[in-house]
Amino acid sequence: MxxxxxxxxxxxxxxxxxxxxxxxxxxxxxxxxxxxxxxxxxxxEPGLDLAFRSAALLRVFFLWTLTREEGVDYLEKFAQTNRERLAALESIRDNAEWVGDPVQVCGWLILEYGLRRLQDLGGMGGLGRRAAHRTSVSTALRRWPASA
Structure with missing residues (x-):
């Protein structure tokens, strides 16, 4: 860079x-x-750009273009990857020597943000299967092709 x-x-x-x-x-x-x-x-400067961008979540938006099985598989892999990342960040948090200098405090804030975000995203496992049983999405899922 x-x-x-x-x-x-x-x-x-x-x-x-x-x-x-x-x-x-x-x-x-x-x-x-x-x-x-x-x-x-x-x-x-005023006018902060607080937009959060995630290629992985953009893929979730377009899962409807895949078969049901492919979508469920993607969500399961996505959740597993996030659980692995969460474990790595938890290890950093648990093994760091926190001394409280200003740079470290800012690093801790970013680490904490990452932990919370991954805790939420790690729960996406089984989401595809759960979505298939929800009445509110049943019409959309009937349109979602079962095979390519």
């Missing part, structure tokens, strides 16, 4: 290396004065 304009700089090198150093090829970046000013402007 290349930073926009002069908002960030790679530490230790005037050039953008193709790969970082170390076993994980990690690159460290530092924020420039111009970058800090832009960050402050972005964080304090």
């Amino acid at each position: 290349r930073p926009r304009s002069n908002w960030a700089s790679a530490t230790g090198s005037p050039h953008w290396p193709r790969r970082g150093t170390g076993a994980r090829h990690r690159r460290d970046y530092g924020i420039t004065d111009a970058g800090r000013a832009e960050l402050r402007r972005w964080l304090t």
Whole structure:
């Protein structure tokens, strides 16, 4: 990822290396004065863009184009993936050494958001089967083809 304009700089090198150093090829970046000013402007400007975008949930919207079985299968896999992600975030939460510095507090807020979101999405397992038995969607499901 290349930073926009002069908002960030790679530490230790005037050039953008193709790969970082170390076993994980990690690159460290530092924020420039111009970058800090832009960050402050972005964080304090009115008219926040709070839209939540999810390619996975957009796929859920279009499940009607698949067979019933394919839709149920997608929802089951979606729920399983979210349960696995939830377990990973719970492990981070439970094993982190929380010292309360400002950066860590903001990281904790993001972690907590992710945990709550995944707790909700992990419950989507069986949703396709439950939807098939709901009267309010019975008409739509009768139109949903049983096979391709």
